[in-house]
Amino acid sequence: MLLSDVTEWDMLCAPQDDIHGALIGEITAALAKYGAAAIECHSSQYAFTDQDVSDLFAQIAVANSASRFLFDRSQSTGSTESPILASFRQKAPAVQVAVGTSSVAGQILHTKATVLLYPDSTGWSLTGSFNLSFSATEQFNVDDLVRSRSRAVLLAQRIDAMFAWVVANESQP
Numbered sequence: 468m469l470l471s472d473v474t475e476w477d478m479l480c481a482p483q484d485d486i487h488g489a490l491i492g493e494i495t496a497a498l499a500k501y502g503a504a505a506i507e508c509h510s511s512q513y514a515f516t517d518q519d520v521s522d523l524f525a526q527i528a529v530a531n532s533a534s535r536f537l538f539d540r541s542q543s544t545g546s547t548e549s550p551i552l553a554s555f556r557q558k559a560p561a562v563q564v565a566v567g568t569s570s571v572a573g574q575i576l577h578t579k580a581t582v583l584l585y586p587d588s589t590g591w592s593l594t595g596s597f598n599l600s601f602s603a604t605e606q607f608n609v610d611d612l613v614r615s616r617s618r619a620v621l622l623a624q625r626i627d628a629m630f631a632w633v634v635a636n637e638s639q640p
Contacts, residue, residue: 475614479595486597486610487517490581493591493612494523497583503530507584509623511537511630513577514598516547518554525558535623537630538566539576543640547600566640567633576633579610582623590619 479486497506508527515521515538528534536559542548543566556564569576579598584590595610597603613619 470613470615470618472617473613473615475612477612479597479610479612481597481603481608481610482605485604486593486595486608487519487599487601487604489612490593490599491519491523493593494520494527494583497585498523498526501585501587503527505531505586506534507531507623508534508536509580509582509584509626510535511576511578511580511626512542512599513539513575513579514545514548514600514603515542516551516598516600516602518551520599521551521555522558525555528559528563532560532563534563535627535630536564537576537626537633538564540566540568540637540640541575542566565630565633567637570629570632570636576629578626580622580626582619582626584616584619584623588616589614590616592619592622594622 479489503526506527542552580594582592591614593610593612597608597610
């Protein structure tokens with residue numbers, strides 16, 4: 468797919484670059500500019516233990532019913548992951564959260580992606596190897612932060628399709 472609307476593409480490499488801080492900064496700036504109700508977030512996470520990001524995701528989830536949050540099944544059983552998921556689920560509407568496995572052979576949902584779509588027809592996506600966890604800040608990880616509405620929409624559609632499959636085919640923990 469040709470992405471003709473890319474306005475910026477930043478490659479962030481941990482531990483040198485602060486990927487956690489970049490994501491927090493992007494979301495915080497969006498909340499200040501548009502308000503939580505106007506931001507649509509779609510996220511698929513593996514090994515998610517970042518309470519700061521979880522709190523921001525929850526703020527958006529409560530305000531915007533189109534947002535979707537997908538987590539790998541290990542999120543509900545891991546000693547460091549399950550408290551974050553439990554906290555998030557207490558705040559976010561249940562219909563916006565799915566926990567499961569891949570639609571092929573019950574494999575892990577390994578995608579680490581966050582998409583924000585804005586009311587002014589812009590948006591961005593953050594994808595790569597960086598788990599939203601504090602330990603990832605000290606590891607070699609590469610993420611791409613891409614400002615492109617079309618890429619963000621395409622990725623949101625893929626996340627939503629997997630979300631729908633998980634909800635339809637797997638019991639929720």
